[in-house]
Amino acid sequence: xxxxxxxxxxxxxxxxxxxxxxxxxxxxxxxxxxxxxxxxxxxxxxxxxxxxxxxxxxxxxxxxxxxxxxxxxxxxxxxxxxxxxxxxxxxxxxxxxxxxxxxxxxxxxxxxxxxxxxxxxxxxxxxxxxxxxxxxxxxxxxxxxxxxxxxxxxxxxxxxxxxxxxxxxxxxxxxxxxxxxxxxxxxxxxxxxxxxxxxxxxxxxxxxxxxxxxxxxxxxxxxxxxxxxxxxxxxxxxxxxxxxxxxxxxxxxxxxxx
Numbered sequence: 001x002x003x004x005x006x007x008x009x010x011x012x013x014x015x016x017x018x019x020x021x022x023x024x025x026x027x028x029x030x031x032x033x034x035x036x037x038x039x040x041x042x043x044x045x046x047x048x049x050x051x052x053x054x055x056x057x058x059x060x061x062x063x064x065x066x067x068x069x070x071x072x073x074x075x076x077x078x079x080x081x082x083x084x085x086x087x088x089x090x091x092x093x094x095x096x097x098x099x100x101x102x103x104x105x106x107x108x109x110x111x112x113x114x115x116x117x118x119x120x121x122x123x124x125x126x127x128x129x130x131x132x133x134x135x136x137x138x139x140x141x142x143x144x145x146x147x148x149x150x151x152x153x154x155x156x157x158x159x160x161x162x163x164x165x166x167x168x169x170x171x172x173x174x175x176x177x178x179x180x181x182x183x184x185x186x187x188x189x190x191x192x193x194x195x196x197x198x199x200x201x202x203x204x205x206x207x208x209x210x211x212x213x214x215x216x217x218x219x220x221x222x223x224x225x226x227x228x229x230x231x232x233x234x235x236x237x238x239x240x241x242x243x244x245x246x247x248x249x250x251x252x253x254x255x256x257x258x
Contacts, residue, residue: 013059021223
């Protein structure tokens with residue numbers, strides 16, 4: 001079975017006239033959890049948006065391959081249907097739309113199959129039980145009056161319902177206390193499998209202690225300056241990012257023939 005899922009080669013992008021990504025190279029296989037860390041303004045959220053196809057982010061060089069297919073020109077909805085999911089860093093409130101209705105509509109859009117109200121209710125209950133989410137949650141308006149932890153749990157619930165092949169989680173642990181971080185991390189672990197992969201963007205090591213990712217990447221000035229494992233994350237926690245800026249000064253090292 002081919003485990004190759006995502007391949008990013010020499011990816012460069014801009015927003016309006018500002019260049020953000022400066023040659024990203026990244027490969028993600030099924031069954032892997034990758035973490036991307038870096039200082040503010042390094043391009044972490046930009047990378048997530050470019051992978052998802054955000055129209056304001058223009059690719060000016062390089063390729064994104066998903067399951068062997070170039071998706072550079074693919075619209076957001078087409079990428080979602082292929083199995084790419086992006087959680088929101090700042091989930092929006094949608095008064096008047098319940099969590100259940102939103103998720104049923106999203107499932108219909110992504111799968112291309114109309115979701116029976118009764119069958120979907122059963123599916124949603126199953127996923128909520130898996131993630132230890134109270135069933136009353138389904139009847140609440142989407143993110144309306146939700147705490148930070150509840151909003152982030154809702155993102156994980158969306159992922160559980162949509163069952164993407166690649167989940168990109170942007171600052172899923174941002175603003176969460178210890179208990180909420182643990183709850184979100186446990187949800188991610190329950191959904192991780194040999195058939196999917198995850199890219200987690202974070203500033204903090206706390207969630208990594210629960211997840212134990214396969215790879216940690218340091219993103220600085222729009223490039224991946226260094227890749228490693230949890231030891232790299234621990235080094236960053238102690239020493240910061242300053243030394244990794246030196247890793248990208250020689251631009252010839254950041255380009256490959258991938």
